[in-house]
Amino acid sequence: xxxxxxxxxxxxxxxxxxxxxxxxxxxxxxxxxxxxxxxxxxxxxxxxxxxxxxxxxxxxxxxxxxxxxxxxxxxxxxxxxxxxxxxxxxxxxxxxxxxxxxxxxxxxxxxxxxxxxxxxxxxxxxxxxxxxxxxxxxxxxxxxxxxxxxxxxxxxxxxxxxxxxxxxxxxxxxxxxxxxxxxxxxxxxxxxxxxxxxxxxxxxxxxxxxxxxxxxx
Amino acid sequence: xxxxxxxxxxxxxxxxxxxxxxxxxxxxxxxxxxxxxxxxxxxxxxxxxxxxxxxxxxxxxxxxxxxxxxxxxxxxxxxxxxxxxxxxxxxxxxxxxxxxxxxxxxxxxxxxxxxxxxxxxxxxxxxxxxxxxxxxxxxxxxxxxxxxxxxxxxxxxxxxxxxxxxxxxxxxxxxxxxxxxxxxxxxxxxxxxxxxxxxxxxxxxxxxxxxxxxxxxxxxxxxxxxxxxxxxxxxxxxxxxxxxxxxxxxxxxxxxxxxxxxxxxxxxxxxxxxxxxxxxxxxxxxxxxxxxxxxxxxxxxxxxxxxxxxxxxxxxxxxxxxxxxxxxxxxxxxxxxxxxxxxxxxxxxxxxxxxxxxxxxxxxxxxxxxxxxxxxxxxxxxxxxx
Numbered sequence: 252x253x254x255x256x257x258x259x260x261x262x263x264x265x266x267x268x269x270x271x272x273x274x275x276x277x278x279x280x281x282x283x284x285x286x287x288x289x290x291x292x293x294x295x296x297x298x299x300x301x302x303x304x305x306x307x308x309x310x311x312x313x314x315x316x317x318x319x320x321x322x323x324x325x326x327x328x329x330x331x332x333x334x335x336x337x338x339x340x341x342x343x344x345x346x347x348x349x350x351x352x353x354x355x356x357x358x359x360x361x362x363x364x365x366x367x368x369x370x371x372x373x374x375x376x377x378x379x380x381x382x383x384x385x386x387x388x389x390x391x392x393x394x395x396x397x398x399x400x401x402x403x404x405x406x407x408x409x410x411x412x413x414x415x416x417x418x419x420x421x422x423x424x425x426x427x428x429x430x431x432x433x434x435x436x437x438x439x440x441x442x443x444x445x446x447x448x449x450x451x452x453x454x455x456x457x458x459x460x461x462x463x464x465x466x467x468x
Numbered sequence: 469x470x471x472x473x474x475x476x477x478x479x480x481x482x483x484x485x486x487x488x489x490x491x492x493x494x495x496x497x498x499x500x501x502x503x504x505x506x507x508x509x510x511x512x513x514x515x516x517x518x519x520x521x522x523x524x525x526x527x528x529x530x531x532x533x534x535x536x537x538x539x540x541x542x543x544x545x546x547x548x549x550x551x552x553x554x555x556x557x558x559x560x561x562x563x564x565x566x567x568x569x570x571x572x573x574x575x576x577x578x579x580x581x582x583x584x585x586x587x588x589x590x591x592x593x594x595x596x597x598x599x600x601x602x603x604x605x606x607x608x609x610x611x612x613x614x615x616x617x618x619x620x621x622x623x624x625x626x627x628x629x630x631x632x633x634x635x636x637x638x639x640x641x642x643x644x645x646x647x648x649x650x651x652x653x654x655x656x657x658x659x660x661x662x663x664x665x666x667x668x669x670x671x672x673x674x675x676x677x678x679x680x681x682x683x684x685x686x687x688x689x690x691x692x693x694x695x696x697x698x699x700x701x702x703x704x705x706x707x708x709x710x711x712x713x714x715x716x717x718x719x720x721x722x723x724x725x726x727x728x729x730x731x732x733x734x735x736x737x738x739x740x741x742x743x744x745x746x747x748x749x750x751x752x753x754x755x756x757x758x759x760x761x762x763x764x765x766x767x768x769x770x771x772x773x774x775x776x777x778x779x780x781x782x783x784x785x786x787x788x789x790x791x792x793x794x795x796x797x798x799x800x801x802x803x804x805x806x807x808x809x810x811x812x813x814x815x816x817x818x819x820x821x822x823x824x825x826x827x828x829x830x831x832x833x834x835x836x837x838x839x840x841x842x843x844x845x846x847x848x849x850x851x852x853x854x
Contacts, residue, residue, distance in 0.1 A: 267854065356853065363847065377847070380840070387839035390846055391787045398765040399469060407469070415758050 262349045262403065269353025270360070274444050275301050275321030277350045278451075285346055287337040293454035297327045299447070318444050325450060341405035344413050347455055351420050352396055354448045358427045359389060361441040365431060385430050392423040410456075417452040424448065470768045472547070478533040479544050483551040486512040490555030491817075497558050497679045498820050501671075504562040504638075504679060508593050512552055516563040517593045519545070520570040525586035539567075542718060542771040546725035550764070553729020554736065557824050558679030560726070561634060564593040568634075569643045571718050572598065576657060576698040576711045585659065588641060597642035597669075599630035599685055600712065609645075609655050609709045614687060616646035616658060622694040626658065626666075630685040632830075636662070636669035637683045643698070644687065645712065655708035659696040666690040676823030717782035720789050720832055721771040727792030727828040728763050731799035734821045735760060738803045741815070749806055756799055763791055780852050783845030790838035796825035 261284075269277035279301045282290065290298050290306045300307030302315065302322035310328030317323075363386070366377035376382060396416055399408070408416070424445045428435040435442035472480060489510050497503045507513060515530055519539030523529070529536045539545055545567075552560040566573070566589045573585045588594055605611040614628025626646055636642060639662050647654050660667065666688040671681050699707035735756050745753065770784035778784075800822040804811045812819040829835060845851035 263854070367847075383843040384836060384839045386846065387787075387790070387842040390842055390851070391791050391839075394769075394784065394787045395762040395766050395791065398769050399762055402469060411754070412758060415755065 262345060262400070265346050265349040266353035266356070266400075269350045270356040273320035273357070274318050274354060274447060275323065277353060278323070279304065281343075281346050281350055285338055285342055287339075289337075291338040291340070291343045291455075292328065294457070295327070295454070296329060297325065297454040299323060299325050299451050299454050314450075316443065316447055316450075317439075318447060319439075323447050325454070339405065344410065344455065345400075345403060345405050345408065347451055348413050348416055348420070349400060351417060351448050351451060352393075352400060354444055355393060355396075355420050355424050355427070358424055358441050358445055359386075359393065362386065362389075362427050362430050365434060382430060385426065389423050389426045389430075392419060392426070396420060396423070414456045417456045421449055421452055469765055470772070472543075472768075475533075475535045476544060476547060478535060479537055480547045480551065482532045483512065483548045484554075486510075486515070487551045487555030490552065490559045493559055494556035494820060495816060497556065497562060501558075501562060501678050501681045504559070507559070508564070510559075512548075512555070513559070513563045513593075515539070515548075516552075516560070516565040516567070518589065519548070519565055520567055520574070521586050521589055522574065522582075525582070525590065542721055542774040543768065546721045546767050546771045549722045549725035550729040550732065550767075553726045554733045555729075556679075557726060557730050557733075558677050558820075560679075561677060562679030562681065564595045564638075565589070566594075566596050567722075568598040568719060569596040569641065571715045572643050572657060572698065572711065573659070575715050575718075576702065576707070577659075578701045580695065581659060581698065585641065594641060595635045595639040597633050597636040597639045597683075597685075599633045599636065599642060599644045601630060601632045603629055603631045603684070609712075610652065612645065612647050612655055614644065614646040616648050616656060616692070616697075619691065624658070624692045624694060624697065626660065626687045626690040626692050628687050630687070632672070633669070633683050633685050634680040635683075636685050637671050637681055639669075644685075645708070646687075653704050653708065655712075657698045657708060657712065658692050659698060660690060660692055664690050664692070675826060676820065677827040680827070713782070716832060717785060718774050720782065720785035721767050721774060723828070723832045724763075724767045724770070724785065724788035724792035726831075727789070727796040727825070728760065728767060730796040730821055730825050730828065731756075731763075731792070732760055734800040734803035734818065734825075737815070737818050737821070738806045742806050745806075752802065752806075756802060759795060760799075763788065763795055766791065779850055780845065783842050783851040786833075786838035786841040786845070789832065790835045790842070793825075793828040793831075793835050796828045797822075800825045 265277055265281055268280050282304050290300050292298055302324045307324045310326045312324055312326045314325040315322055366382060367375055369376040371379060396419055399416060428442055428445055434440055493507055518526055522540055523538055526538055529538050537544060573582055602612060616624050616626055619625040626644060642660055643657050644660055645655055645657050648656050667690050668686045669683040671683050674682050699711060738753060767788045770781060770788045773781035773784050803818055804822055807815055
């Protein structure tokens, strides 16, 4: 082996749980394994947490969203500045990024399943060349993100890189959502998970800039 | 993220130093592709003349920090390709050597053919070529019309035309793909000498990468000895296109690295030549720097997968190559935009990079072909996902 990819099983767990078990399961795992004291707040004092998690609904509850495997609460605390949480930020930032990447992979699975089951004429919709190209574009993005995250430990990737990776995950999700068509717009489908995933990125890393590469799908 | 080991890091440092020699030659070669003949003593050109020659045929490899380098490893080749392309992509492609054809000889040649081929390579700086693409048919093997037919007396006759073949007009040796019979197993590859009667290669004027000297090749009843047919010792299913695909999988990360090098050259050009940067420009460049890092990681991953014979290697390389050709174009355009109106005229080196970048798109399969290949890997399970 001429290159190195360090083992980082702990971080892969967030990704795999998100992909195979869903958003609430993965976010719960993140909270259970990383939270120390109060849940961590984003720079604006916001929190996104699984409903029922201790400390999830302190402050003003601003939204409750139902997803496939449970409910998510978004709140904002004016009295608890970010420093109150003892959760290490570097670990949290990496953990949420890995979690979001797993959700993006789950979205790809949903696209393959959905389009693989639909037909146009006598052919599967998935096997239309434009669709193939769109899927491949998203996979290229995911391969880049995956390679960057592989073996990363907290602090290996600075906030700027993690912020950019989160923006890339959001763009990739949007590419996949466009392939799903109207299904992506339903509140009880994969589009809702992608919406909450974007919210997590927005709270902890700030809004994703529009444009840049990867918008072809 | 992937980190290079000490051996490969030493090679990276050396190739980065070598590449410094290329930049001053870039515009000269762009004006006059034959200028390569005046620069065969440049260190990186000298290395390329023997890169990929295996140890048993190369008694005099390059030694760096005590490590021997033959260029047979994909990871070290992508490291070199990036650094050399930062210096000048045109000169990298104009250099003599066996890179593309050598991979095929290594995959399909028998011992006698390898000995013959590599002894020619070691004799003197020797250009080689690889002819697969045909006029009007691209690289669609199913539609390939160049024929290889028996001609008695242990010979074959090669008849047809190839197009977009790099270096064929200056080459001594090359590999040509041709059809021996209808059907997917009817394609085979032969080693040929360009001195053979009936072989002609006419240069095609190109917009960029002019050092590569793309050509149109005509094969007008070229006689080929039977012992120059590659893959005769292999099973029928492993001859021809199957081996070509395996070979191209091995080369593809290098093509991606080549695109990465062009993109990085544009990025570095801005850093070196733009005296002040406003906040927005700085942000754009920071984003570009991260995209270069991401692509480099993906290329290294695909190269390691090739070296480890992972089934996903070709698909990873397709992803890397598709991304690299896009990034090369975007980075060079972005760099030009940092210099305002007239940048293409005022900054000829950057203009050259923008022209060169366009050539990456079609090398070793267009972006769309790479994406279709990647899709196949995804749905058929070749691209393993955790």
